[in-house]
Amino acid sequence: MSVENLVTNILLILNNDMKNLRFRAAYVLGIYDIRKRYRKSSLGPGWITFGLIIQILIMSIVFAKLFDTNIKIYIPYIAIGLIYWNLFVSFVNDAIECFSANSNLIKQMPLNLIFYIVRIFFRNIFIFLHNIIVLPLILYLTVGFDNLNLFVFLIGNLIFFAFLFIVSIPISILGARFKDIGPIINSCLQILFYITPIMWSVNNSIKSDSILSYLIKYNPISCLFNIVRSPIYGNSIPLFEYLYIFIFIIFGILLTYILLKKYSRRIPFWV
Amino acid sequence: MTSIVLNNVSLSFPIYGVNALSFKNNLISLLSANIISNNNNNIITVKALSDISISIKKGERVGLIGSNGSGKTSLLKLLTGIFYPTTGSINISGEIRSIIDLSFGIDPEATGRENIKFRLLMLGYSDAQIKEMEPIIIKSSGIDSFIDLPTQVYSSGMNIRLAFAMSVIGKGDITIMDEWLSVGDMTFMKFAEKQLNFIVNESQILIIASHDFNIIKKLCNRCILLDKGKVIVDSTPEIAINYYVENF
Numbered sequence: 001m002s003v004e005n006l007v008t009n010i011l012l013i014l015n016n017d018m019k020n021l022r023f024r025a026a027y028v029l030g031i032y033d034i035r036k037r038y039r040k041s042s043l044g045p046g047w048i049t050f051g052l053i054i055q056i057l058i059m060s061i062v063f064a065k066l067f068d069t070n071i072k073i074y075i076p077y078i079a080i081g082l083i084y085w086n087l088f089v090s091f092v093n094d095a096i097e098c099f100s101a102n103s104n105l106i107k108q109m110p111l112n113l114i115f116y117i118v119r120i121f122f123r124n125i126f127i128f129l130h131n132i133i134v135l136p137l138i139l140y141l142t143v144g145f146d147n148l149n150l151f152v153f154l155i156g157n158l159i160f161f162a163f164l165f166i167v168s169i170p171i172s173i174l175g176a177r178f179k180d181i182g183p184i185i186n187s188c189l190q191i192l193f194y195i196t197p198i199m200w201s202v203n204n205s206i207k208s209d210s211i212l213s214y215l216i217k218y219n220p221i222s223c224l225f226n227i228v229r230s231p232i233y234g235n236s237i238p239l240f241e242y243l244y245i246f247i248f249i250i251f252g253i254l255l256t257y258i259l260l261k262k263y264s265r266r267i268p269f270w271v
Numbered sequence: 272m273t274s275i276v277l278n279n280v281s282l283s284f285p286i287y288g289v290n291a292l293s294f295k296n297n298l299i300s301l302l303s304a305n306i307i308s309n310n311n312n313n314i315i316t317v318k319a320l321s322d323i324s325i326s327i328k329k330g331e332r333v334g335l336i337g338s339n340g341s342g343k344t345s346l347l348k349l350l351t352g353i354f355y356p357t358t359g360s361i362n363i364s365g366e367i368r369s370i371i372d373l374s375f376g377i378d379p380e381a382t383g384r385e386n387i388k389f390r391l392l393m394l395g396y397s398d399a400q401i402k403e404m405e406p407i408i409i410k411s412s413g414i415d416s417f418i419d420l421p422t423q424v425y426s427s428g429m430n431i432r433l434a435f436a437m438s439v440i441g442k443g444d445i446t447i448m449d450e451w452l453s454v455g456d457m458t459f460m461k462f463a464e465k466q467l468n469f470i471v472n473e474s475q476i477l478i479i480a481s482h483d484f485n486i487i488k489k490l491c492n493r494c495i496l497l498d499k500g501k502v503i504v505d506s507t508p509e510i511a512i513n514y515y516v517e518n519f
Contacts, residue, residue, distance in 0.1 A: 024397075025392035028388070029392075036378075105393075108372050108375035115393075265354075266285070269286075
């Protein structure tokens with residue numbers, strides 16, 4: 001099969017599978033979801049940003065003291081940790097309920113199931129955008145912009161989002177089939193929070209052949225945090241992490257594709 | 272050419288008991304090789320439709336009759352593309368307009384105007400088209416000044432009127448309806464009747480499931496009697512309805 005043939009075939013499959021995706025509707029509804037949540041409050045979505053600032057301040061005061069580190073370096077560290085961790089957790093939680101929360105629509109309208117994922121994707125990206133505006137301010141007040149590699153940072157963000165999007169589809173399928181998966185995944189997330197360098201940072205006290213160091217190295221979430229964090233501090237590009245996450249994403253796409261082919265027709269009966 | 276062809280279509284779907292919905296229980300029974308709990312008893316497969324072959328051509332107005340649970344709504348949902356056949360194939364050419372559940376997807380916290388926008392976007396209309404359709408829907412629903420209030424403050428009549436106005440807008444070669452609707456107060460009922468008749472006349476194929484034989488006799492030129500997911504009679508409305516009345 002020639003390359004041209006292959007490309008046309010892939011495009012054909014994509015075109016078929018992307019039918020009734022309604023990208024624009026997912027975007028509008030994603031924004032509406034946030035507006036609705038904060039409609040009755042005075043600050044509106046400003047509460048998202050405000051809550052984050054309080055969280056960062058309190059945690060950095062406590063943990064900079066506990067870990068005995070320079071608070072000026074620690075604040076941006078934990079800020080990034082919390083911003084991206086919050087995005088990750090809220091996305092996963094939305095994914096668990098994604099199909100069951102929309103059961104009424106799924107049973108009445110032949111929309112592409114990806115539509116519902118795109119909707120929660122936009123919703124969470126908008127919340128994230130409310131959070132990320134804190135970062136320049138924090139950088140300005142602490143480590144400054146000298147070491148920031150904006151281009152690599154943006155690429156890192158795209159990879160983070162792509163990973164989230166891909167992971168969320170199998171989770172949402174699981175969430176549609178099993179009603180008790182939410183608490184199980186949340187317990188896993190809690191464990192993940194402690195074994196991932198979000199609040200604490202990797203330092204010399206961790207031996208290079210210890211279990212913990214392997215946990216940090218091969219934990220995809222910790223790789224993701226490394227990818228978004230290192231450009232802030234001007235560290236070299238984490239090539240291993242890029243490659244590792246890239247493999248995850250490729251496998252994720254394959255898995256998602258297989259799962260959707262196999263189960264998407266059953267989802268209307270599950271929710 | 273607008274047409275619908277069903278070839279040996281069967282639809283079975285699983286109904287899950289409480290245990291089957293639990294990940295933990297499934298995991299335990301998997302790990303213990305089904306010794307501790309056997310969840311297989313907990314999934315019941317319902318055969319909603321079995322071996323249905325029909326073809327519907329342009330100009331046909333098909334009524335679906337049958338007792339509750341005979342598979343009417345399942346068949347309608349198959350045709351709208353919400354369900355997929357377990358076996359067999361469906362070929363549909365033509366745009367489908369389905370009026371199965373009027374108020375699907377309505378968010379009670381969103382305003383009437385927002386709900387109109389969301390519904391039309393989900394149906395795939397562009398912003399420009401929505402701009403044109405919105406005033407028509409608002410006018411025909413008769414919501415007037417309430418349109419910018421959340422739909423949860425609407426009376427139930429207003430809610431149905433809005434839902435109806437949203438459901439009948441747009442084009443479709445094939446109209447699929449679950450029950451003939453009679454909604455709202457007298458003025459609106461007249462309007463709704465007029466709208467529905469317009470839609471029915473405009474569409475090239477009509478498929479309506481109903482328990483009201485008068486409606487079937489009035490609208491349809493073909494009638495299919497379903498029982499336990501099978502086609503029992505496929506004939507003129509008189510013959511099908513008589514058979515149903517005598518045998519069920």
